[in-house]
Amino acid sequence: MLTKEKTGLIVVDVQGKLATIVDDSERYITNLVKLVKAAKLLELPILWLEQNPEKLGKTVPELTDALASISPITKYTFSGCGEPAFVEAVKKAKVNTWLVSGIETHICVYQTSLELLNMGYMVELVSDCVSSRTVSNKELALAKLARKGAEVTSLEMCLFELIRDCRSDQFKEALSLIK
Incomplete structure (x- = not known):
């Protein structure tokens, strides 16, 4: 079970044109912004990666704003x-x-996750907050990482797991993010 005290968020390479051509990009980016806002609300550590931004471009503006x-x-x-x-x-x-x-x-998320597992960390891939240009590559990476010990979760599932109690101070604000 996820806990706020022991969980962090990593955002990998949501940049340039590639971010707009991955499968279901609009929904994916919307979900990712919600995840970042929820992580900030819960005061989780957040790490943000950019792959070769000089060539691939900067992180998409919606996400850059959330990661301010x-x-x-x-x-x-x-x-x-x-x-x-x-x-x-x-x-x-x-x-x-x-x-x-x-x-x-299937590339940067997969390799980062696999190396985190090898370093002894637990990894939970947020299935509606990862994407690839093709659904088959996304599914292949999720399945392969699950076989190697990663867990697969969703935005709502991890959020409610982290909050745990509807009496929590953050519950109403978190709920407003996903409705």
Whole structure:
């Protein structure tokens, strides 16, 4: 079960034209913005990655606005774990579980998640907050990561798991995000 005290969020490479051509991009980006807002509401550590932004472009504006006050970590390897600043930030966050979101599920999300698992972290892929250009590549990556020990969750599922109690101070505001 996810807990606020032990969980963080990673946002992987939601940039440029690619972010607009992944499967169901509008719904995906909307869900991801909700996830980031919920993570901020719950005061989870948030790490934000950008793959080679000089070539691929910056993170989409809707998400950049939601991530305000957080600086992106630039990377050139497909896995975020190939970037020392990211690995340092992961360790500094002092959580044991990472919600992972972003694009593309079968490349950068997959490789980052696999290396986090290999480092001993628990990984939960937020299924409606990851995407690829094709559904088949997304499904393949989710299935392969699940076989390797990652869990698959959804925006609503992880949010209610983290909140736990309808009497929580954050419940009403979180509920307004997903309605």
